[in-house]
Amino acid sequence: MKRLRDLGEDALIARMLRGFPGGESLLVGPGDDCAVVDPGRGPLRLLKTDAIVEGVHFLPDTPAEKVGWKSVARVISDFAAMGGKPEHLLVTVAVDAEKPVAWMDGLYRGIRKCLATHGGVLAGGETSRLPDGALISVAGEGSVERRHLVLRSGGKPGDLVVVTGRLGGSIRGKHLTFTPRLAEAAWLVRHLRPSAMMDLSDGLAKDLPRLAAASGCGFEIDPGALPANRGCTRAQALGDGEDYELLFTVPPRRWRAAADQWPKGFPPLSIVGTLRPPGQGQGDALTGGWDHFSP
Amino acid sequence: MKRLRDLGEDALIARMLRGFPGGESLLVGPGDDCAVVDPGRGPLRLLKTDAIVEGVHFLPDTPAEKVGWKSVARVISDFAAMGGKPEHLLVTVAVDAEKPVAWMDGLYRGIRKCLATHGGVLAGGETSRLPDGALISVAGEGSVERRHLVLRSGGKPGDLVVVTGRLGGSIRGKHLTFTPRLAEAAWLVRHLRPSAMMDLSDGLAKDLPRLAAASGCGFEIDPGALPANRGCTRAQALGDGEDYELLFTVPPRRWRAAADQWPKGFPPLSIVGTLRPPGQGQGDALTGGWDHFSP
Structure with missing residues (x-):
């Protein structure tokens, strides 16, 4: 049986994206740092989602504030890479219910600090239980002037x-x-x-x-x-x-x-x-x- | 030590959202089915993110196609609840590298089917390794006519x-x-x-x-x-x-x-x-x- 580890990330993504139709307003689909939506006039919209996982991108004992900073900074880095800036972000936290509340407080302190430093507004998000460990997914929209894309x-x-x-x-x-x-x-x-x-x-x-x-x-x-x-x-x-x-x-x-x-x-x-x-x-x-x- | 299980979901979310400034264009922030962005003219923009987790929202032996359908249908349900419809979606899959490739194929078949049935375009996404199990997070934007919100x-x-x-x-x-x-x-x-x-x-x-x-x-x-x-x-x-x-x-x-x-x-x-x-x-x-x- 072929397993995901046999494919590698790029081949996997290419495989998954076969057969998805684009849309008229979707200027750039999967494959760049962000997707780009053309609203018809004014700045272009950038869409991005990015997740970090305990045990992969950070460790159980990594200070939660740094984890929060990193989760948002990675997405802002992607907006930057398109020539744009962050606008409205959504944060999903999936986490073991046994985590201390203080960990979550630290996480959001880091998120807040990164947004305050680099711009962008927290528009929403959600929490979910994870059987073990933690995953933070940050999604959202940025904008870029047409001529700067x-x-x-x-x-x-x-x-x-x-x-x-x-x-x-x-x-x-x-x-x-x-x-x-x-x-x-x-x-x-x-x-x-x-x-x-x-x-x-x-x-x-x-x-x-x-x-x-x-x-x-x-x-x-x-x-x-x-x-x-x-x-x-x-x-x-x-x-x-x-x-x-x-x-x-x-x-x-x-x-x-x-x-x-x-x-x-x-x-x-x-x-x-x-x-x-x-x-x-x-x-x-x-x-x-x-x-x-x-x- | 206080743990997340002692707080409950609503109290947790309220706690995390303290101290986040809104933005001028953010008409509705956290707390509704979607966040609402006012671009100044034309339809309003809806922003949503939602994750499902193996062992919580589906089981290891749930057919992957149904998992894919569910992950997208939940977000479309939230756009509907605001009076709107889906536009551009981003899918994050965090998954154990030992999962069969066929599982991932099934997952995306379900995602494709749900988008083909209910509208909305896959604009991007990413895959990440999870030490164990699987999590699918779907984020994206919808739209709603101003008078229908x-x-x-x-x-x-x-x-x-x-x-x-x-x-x-x-x-x-x-x-x-x-x-x-x-x-x-x-x-x-x-x-x-x-x-x-x-x-x-x-x-x-x-x-x-x-x-x-x-x-x-x-x-x-x-x-x-x-x-x-x-x-x-x-x-x-x-x-x-x-x-x-x-x-x-x-x-x-x-x-x-x-x-x-x-x-x-x-x-x-x-x-x-x-x-x-x-x-x-x-x-x-x-x-x-x-x-x-x-x-």
Whole structure:
């Protein structure tokens, strides 16, 4: 019998999405950081849902406030990756009834803090009992100005591949306390106008091939250019998940015209590679990255 | 140490929602079947998230197709309860990696079938590993014409309390195969114009006090008028959860003017009680109904 672990996450998602019709107002369906709805006029609407699970994305003894922060920050990171911002969020908490009330208080303190820092309003949600452990699912809508929307699919051969910040080692703590790159993305879509963008959640080794495939391109990485976090090897910078940095592509002339205006207070930008014509570059030679359903 | 099971679901939700600011465009926040966003013009937007859990809402051996149907039908039932309809849905599946791929195939077959029957487009979603069992969370947006929006809070003393269909015994099978009352709700908001409405998910004994409280009313139930399903006692019709029928209130004169035009193909309407001034009626004397966090 074939089990989910035999398929891997990307194959699984592709399999599940066969046979679903789109709708007229659905500009972008499954496969990007967010779905995009065109209401006909005004800003576009971004839709996103994302869950974190005890024992997978956090541990039973992780401070609940950090769990709450992380649950919301991940979704805000996805809105940022489209060039947008959060609007109305719904929080689902499924949890063992034996959890202390103080845990739930801490969770919502973290949720509140993240919304207060980055914007977005809690519009509703629900609680459900889980036989064991905890799962927090955050869903909701964001918005993006039509001219600022950036998809994964807009990259062209020759575009530079760029990342914000430093990569690797998130498991040491950053994965619970990271700052979603909302301000940085807002600057990028106004000044550098990326041709494609996504957030790095499963590691560059997994996410860059996704962006390149969506753009119909090959790619090359310069391992020496990887901005590894202190104490991290290149393999870790490439393969570790949960960086929550921005990965984007930009034509070289736009880079030359605007990259030096990148604000001083922002994390560094690093050119880590180049998009190539389809079939050229490293293809599937990268290894590493996070897959929910692989052993 | 206080645990979640000591609080009960309603107290828990009230506790968690303290201290969240609303937003200008958030017309209705937590506490109704859906949140309502006012985009400024055109139809209002409904936001909803809802999760079902293996071992709580379905069993490990429940056919996956029925699980998929139920996960989506519950959310559509909530859109109906506001007078609206589904638009774009996001599905999160958190599942044990040892589940057969055929289970996931069945799940999505059920999801597809429910969307094809009742409308709504799958806009995205995600999969995550769960250490054990399965959880399906469906979130998304619906829409409702401004003049058709019905909240829980619009009931007035003297309004009749009405339910669609028959109550009780859903656990015998209906909870997996029910038809969300989308067509019935669409008729009601056009012809009978309910003063308040919600869907019955936790049993009349639990849900009517919620509607009455939201409307600032007391209530009386006529136990002899309860439309119990065959083989169900009155206590079951009152206390069993997962009926997914509509519960609504309507002023007597509007009832008299239009109730006899209720389409023949729809499930029966039954007047089961009356809203009373606050402090009058049965108050908290009802027992039964489903609470996630009570023993």
